[in-house]
Amino acid sequence: MKQSVGMILLVLMLSANAGAATYLFVGSNFPILSEETANGEIQGIAVDVARRIGKRLGHIITIRLYPWERAKNLVRTGKADVLMVPYKTPAREKWLEYSATYFFVDKSFRPSNGNSTGCWSRCRPAGKSPGC
Numbered sequence: 001m002k003q004s005v006g007m008i009l010l011v012l013m014l015s016a017n018a019g020a021a022t023y024l025f026v027g028s029n030f031p032i033l034s035e036e037t038a039n040g041e042i043q044g045i046a047v048d049v050a051r052r053i054g055k056r057l058g059h060i061i062t063i064r065l066y067p068w069e070r071a072k073n074l075v076r077t078g079k080a081d082v083l084m085v086p087y088k089t090p091a092r093e094k095w096l097e098y099s100a101t102y103f104f105v106d107k108s109f110r111p112s113n114g115n116s117t118g119c120w121s122r123c124r125p126a127g128k129s130p131g132c
Contacts (some may be wrong), residue, residue, distance in 0.1 A: 025050045027084030028068040034084050046084040048105060064122040093102055 027046060028035040034044040042063050054061030063084075064075065074080035076095050088098050 020059050022062060023054070023081040024062045024079075025075075025082040025084055026071040026080040027063075027065055028071050029065055030085050034063075034065060048082060050082070072109055 004077060030044070030046075031037050032044055034042065034046045036042050047063055050063055051063050053059075064069075064080075071080070071083060072086075075083040083096060086092055086096060086098075
């Protein structure tokens with residue numbers, strides 16, 4: 001009886017993933033979007049979206065971070081399935097299919113001149129230049 005219950009549980013566990021496909025999502029270290037923590041955990045907005053897609057569709061998503069050029073080449077050569085966090089460019093549109101909407105919109109700001117007294121200078125830490 002115990003062996004039968006064990007076998008049934010094993011079959012149920014295996015069948016839960018029987019129709020699931022495994023996809024490799026790759027990207028690079030982009031703070032907030034996709035980054036590796038000090039303990040080796042991969043996290044970020046893009047990572048959360050990828051995991052939710054996998055869960056919703058019943059697929060297994062494996063996520064790896066590489067230097068940017070390597071990540072792009074892995075997708076371009078078919079060794080990975082999805083490139084996370086690529087900006088849309090005409091050159092990339094030749095080999096990537098972008099989603100219709102973005103979950104992240106990048107906004108960069110710069111002063112019109114070095115004497116700006118607007119929000120730029122008020123928000124800027126004393127003696128430091130902001131990174132954009």
